Amino acid sequence: MVRSGPCDGEGTADGCRWIEIWVFVDRFDRFGVAGDWNLAGYLKGFWWEGSSLRLGMTISNGDGDSAAKDGGRERKRKRRAEPSLVKWKTEGEQKTYSSKLIEALRRVRGSSAAGAASATTDHSRGRAVREAADRALAAAARGRTRWSRAILCGRTLKRRVLPRAGRPKPVGRARAAERSKPPALKTKARVLGRLVPGCRKLPLPSLLEEVSDYIAALEMQVRAMSAIAEALSAVGGAPSAALAEGPM
Amino acid sequence: MSSRRSRVSEEEINRLVSKLQSLLPETRQRGAGRASAAKLLKETCNYIRSLNRDVDDLSDRLSAIMATMDSSSAEAEMVRSLLRS
Numbered sequence: 001m002v003r004s005g006p007c008d009g010e011g012t013a014d015g016c017r018w019i020e021i022w023v024f025v026d027r028f029d030r031f032g033v034a035g036d037w038n039l040a041g042y043l044k045g046f047w048w049e050g051s052s053l054r055l056g057m058t059i060s061n062g063d064g065d066s067a068a069k070d071g072g073r074e075r076k077r078k079r080r081a082e083p084s085l086v087k088w089k090t091e092g093e094q095k096t097y098s099s100k101l102i103e104a105l106r107r108v109r110g111s112s113a114a115g116a117a118s119a120t121t122d123h124s125r126g127r128a129v130r131e132a133a134d135r136a137l138a139a140a141a142r143g144r145t146r147w148s149r150a151i152l153c154g155r156t157l158k159r160r161v162l163p164r165a166g167r168p169k170p171v172g173r174a175r176a177a178e179r180s181k182p183p184a185l186k187t188k189a190r191v192l193g194r195l196v197p198g199c200r201k202l203p204l205p206s207l208l209e210e211v212s213d214y215i216a217a218l219e220m221q222v223r224a225m226s227a228i229a230e231a232l233s234a235v236g237g238a239p240s241a242a243l244a245e246g247p248m
Numbered sequence: 249m250s251s252r253r254s255r256v257s258e259e260e261i262n263r264l265v266s267k268l269q270s271l272l273p274e275t276r277q278r279g280a281g282r283a284s285a286a287k288l289l290k291e292t293c294n295y296i297r298s299l300n301r302d303v304d305d306l307s308d309r310l311s312a313i314m315a316t317m318d319s320s321s322a323e324a325e326m327v328r329s330l331l332r333s
Contacts, residue, residue, distance in 0.1 A: 102326050109314050125315065126308035133307060181261060188289035195296045208264050211292060215271050218299040225306040232313045232325055 088216035097140050098224045104132035105228075137221050146206075147214045150198020261285065268292050 087093050108128050134151050141148030181189075181204070192211060193199045199210050265285040272291050283291075317325070 105310065105314065106323070106326055108311075122308070122312065122315075125311035126304070129311045129314075130304055130307035133303065181258070184286050185261065185265075185289065188286055188293065192289055192293050192296075195293055195300075204261055205264055208268060211296075212268065212271055215292075215296060215299065218296070218303065222299060222302045222306065225303065225310065229306060229309050229313060231328075232310070232317070 085212055085216045088213075088220045093140065094220055094224050094227075097136060097220065098228060100136045100139065101133055101224060102228065104136050105129065108132050133221060133225060137217055141213070141217060145213050146199055146202070146210050147197045148217075153198075265289060271295075 108125075138148035138151035143149055143152070189204055189207065193202055193207055196207070196210055196214050199207055202210065262285050265288050268288050269283065272288070272295055
């Protein structure tokens, strides 16, 4: 039975409202933990008509919140995907990423050498490397964050997937909540949302979560790529360019 | 449908934004006191931009290195880097 529960995410995207759908599980249920709210997924493309909820489409991401304090039965419970920032700092993660990146670089190198080498400019080669690095980074995130999913979908998920459902009638309360933010913060938050892939219309709490993970991931990316560049240029005999200043 | 939508109050926003402070290198080093939320958001934007710039520069650098390396030593070195790590 679905009731609208503690919804801490809502926003608009392409004319659709979206909210997090929480399911209150009254009794033992495959969705989640009995007697508690569980995150069932994200509902997009809905709108209100009078008092009834109309659905345009659903994008589910059914992570159940395992907030069970009691032992309960041991079963497969998906944890709420709260990205842990620590993993981006571990050496293991960086090594895994470096290997994946080197594999990708070999492929890039192979394709550009075999193909029309004259057609590829320095800029396009650099872009190819950047894209490969980003895709490897997004893959390392294992789909737990919005920005990583957006990168893997070619950053056009919102445009492609979400249809322009009917103009939603914003609930009065939602409007008031939006206004509670001072406009200065809102514009800056919007700029921030545009900087992170796939987070354009995210509400602030979720946005900040994505931002922290994105920053940690980018820092790791810089560390890994610097190390690779150093290793390659030391041997290749290529003139080592000025060290790209890493944030760490 | 009773909706218990949590309205994001200002204190909540400020609390969330101040959490960002620990991510930003400058404020980390200086150990600055609480900066305003707007300033923190701005710093975050700048930091992300600078990180992106770093990655772009590194990408260019890597592509240049790969271009100048001949294939045999490139492959060898890549394998070596993999084995090293």
